[in-house]
Amino acid sequence: MNQSKTKYNFKFRWLPMKELRSNESRSNPFPIFKMLRENSPIRWDEERGTWDVFRYKDIYNILQQPMLFNSLPSPAFGDGTTVVTMNPPQHKKYRDLLNKLFTPREMRKLEGRIRDIVVDLIHETKDKDEIDIVKDLAEPLPLYVIADILGIPVEKRKTLKELSMTAFGSSESATEEDLAQFRIVFAEALGQLRIILEEAIEEKRRNPQNDLISKLIDAEIDGKRMPEEHLIGNCLLLLAAGNETTTNLISSGVRVLIEQPNIEEQLRNDSSLIPKHVEETLRYYSPVKTIFRKVTEDMEFNGHHFKKGDPINTWLMSANLDEEIYEDAHLFKLDRKFTKHPHMAFGNGIHFCLGAPLARLEAQIVFKVLLDMFPKIEMIPETEWQTVASEISFGLKTLRLRNF
Ligand code: HEM
Numbered sequence: 001m002n003q004s005k006t007k008y009n010f011k012f013r014w015l016p017m018k019e020l021r022s023n024e025s026r027s028n029p030f031p032i033f034k035m036l037r038e039n040s041p042i043r044w045d046e047e048r049g050t051w052d053v054f055r056y057k058d059i060y061n062i063l064q065q066p067m068l069f070n071s072l073p074s075p076a077f078g079d080g081t082t083v084v085t086m087n088p089p090q091h092k093k094y095r096d097l098l099n100k101l102f103t104p105r106e107m108r109k110l111e112g113r114i115r116d117i118v119v120d121l122i123h124e125t126k127d128k129d130e131i132d133i134v135k136d137l138a139e140p141l142p143l144y145v146i147a148d149i150l151g152i153p154v155e156k157r158k159t160l161k162e163l164s165m166t167a168f169g170s171s172e173s174a175t176e177e178d179l180a181q182f183r184i185v186f187a188e189a190l191g192q193l194r195i196i197l198e199e200a201i202e203e204k205r206r207n208p209q210n211d212l213i214s215k216l217i218d219a220e221i222d223g224k225r226m227p228e229e230h231l232i233g234n235c236l237l238l239l240a241a242g243n244e245t246t247t248n249l250i251s252s253g254v255r256v257l258i259e260q261p262n263i264e265e266q267l268r269n270d271s272s273l274i275p276k277h278v279e280e281t282l283r284y285y286s287p288v289k290t291i292f293r294k295v296t297e298d299m300e301f302n303g304h305h306f307k308k309g310d311p312i313n314t315w316l317m318s319a320n321l322d323e324e325i326y327e328d329a330h331l332f333k334l335d336r337k338f339t340k341h342p343h344m345a346f347g348n349g350i351h352f353c354l355g356a357p358l359a360r361l362e363a364q365i366v367f368k369v370l371l372d373m374f375p376k377i378e379m380i381p382e383t384e385w386q387t388v389a390s391e392i393s394f395g396l397k398t399l400r401l402r403n404f
Pocket of ligand 1: 083085095237245249288292345348350355358
C-alpha cells in the first residue's frame with residue numbers, strides 16, 4: 001500500500017514528473033502513459049509530492065466527486081475567486097450564471113464572426129508562400145474570439161494576445177532558476193492584463209454594451225452583484241482558459257491530416273465528418289495532459305491510502321488513450337463513438353469545460369475554411385513541426401504549410 005509522506009507543496013506544478021523531463025518524452029508521451037497505466041496506474045511521487053493517476057476509470061471517479069476531491073488554488077487565479085478554483089456549493093452559483101452565456105446556441109450566433117476572423121487571418125498571409133498554422137492562425141484566433149465576446153476593443157487585441165501568451169502560456173521551466181524568472185515575467189503580464197480588464201469594466205459600467213463583461217457586471221449571485229475580484233478573476237480565466245488549449249486542438253487536428261492523408265480525403269468527401277475529426281483529435285492528442293485536485297479527507301482509494309490535503313494529478317491524456325475503455329485506442333478513428341465513454345479532453349464532472357461549445361465551434365470552422373481554401377494540406381518540404389515543450393500542454397509551436 002502506498003502512503004503519502006511529504007507535506008503538501010506546489011512543486012508538482014512546475015517540476016515535471018521524471019518520465020516527462022526530456023523534450024522527446026513530452027513530444028511523444030504515449031508509450032510512457034501506456035507503461036504507467038499498466039505498471040503504476042495510481043502512484044505517490046515522493047519527489048514532487050503528489051499522486052499521479054493514469055487510468056480512465058480512476059480519473060472519472062475522482063472528477064465525479066468534487067467534495068472529496070476539491071480543485072486546487074491556482075498560481076494565476078488564487079483560491080476560489082474563479083469557477084475553476086471554486087468548490088461546491090459556491091461553484092454552482094457561478095457556473096449556472098456562466099453556463100447561460102456559453103450554450104451551444106449562444107455560440108452558434110458567433111459562427112459568422114468567427115468565420116470572418118479565420119478568413120482574415122488566412123488572408124493576412126496571402127503574400128507569403130507559406131502559412132504557419134500555429135503562429136498565423138491557431139494562436140491569434142481563440143484570443144481574438146474571446147476578446148470579441150468579452151467586448152474588448154479590437155485595437156487592444158494584439159497587446160492582449162502577447163500578454164495572455166506570456167501570462168498563461170504553459171511554463172517550460174525545468175529548473176528552480178527558470179521558474180524564478182518565469183514568475184517575474186508572469187506577474188508583470190498578469191498585472192497588465194488586469195489593468196486592461198479593469199479599464200474595460202469601468203468603461204462598461206458607464207456605458208453597457210451587448211457583451212460578456214457588461215452581462216457579468218449586471219449579473220446577480222444570491223441577489224447581489226459579483227464582487228469586483230470575482231468579476232476580474234473570471235474574465236481573466238476566460239481569457240486564459242481557451243487560448244493555448246484551442247491553439248493546441250487546431251494545430252493537432254492539422255497535424256493529423258498531415259500524418260494521415262486518408263483522413264483529409266475523407267473530410268473533403270464529406271464535410272459532415274469535421275465534428276468527428278475534432279472530437280477524435282481531442283481524444284487522440286489531448287490539448288491538456290493533466291489537471292489537479294486535492295484530497296479533502298483521509299480515504300482508501302483503490303488500495304491506496306489518500307491523506308487529507310494530498311494533491312493529485314489526473315492525467316487526462318492517459319485516460320483518453322486507455323485501451324480498457326477505447327478499442328484500438330492508439331488509432332485515430334473518425335467513426336469512434338463517445339456515447340458510453342465521453343473523452344476527457346474537457347475534463348469531467350462539475351468543472352467540465354465551460355468553453356467546450358466555443359472551442360468545438362472554432363475548430364470546426366477552421367477545418368471547414370482550411371479545406372475550402374486549400375486544395376491540399378501540405379507541409380513545406382524539409383521542415384519539421386515543433387511541439388510545445390510543456391508537461392501540461394500538448395500541441396505544436398509551429399507547423400508550416402504551403403500557402404495556396
Ligand atoms: C475548464 C480544457 C477551451 C473555459 C476546463 C477543464 C479542461 C478544459 C480540462 C477542466 C479543468 C478542471 O476540471 O480542473 C479545455 C480544452 C479547450 C478549452 C481542451 C480547447 C480545446 C476553453 C475555452 C474557454 C474555456 C474556449 C472559454 C472561453 C473554461 C472554464 C473552465 C474550463 C471557464 C472552468 C469551468 C469550471 O470550473 O466550472 N477546460 N478548455 N475553455 N474551461 Fe476549458
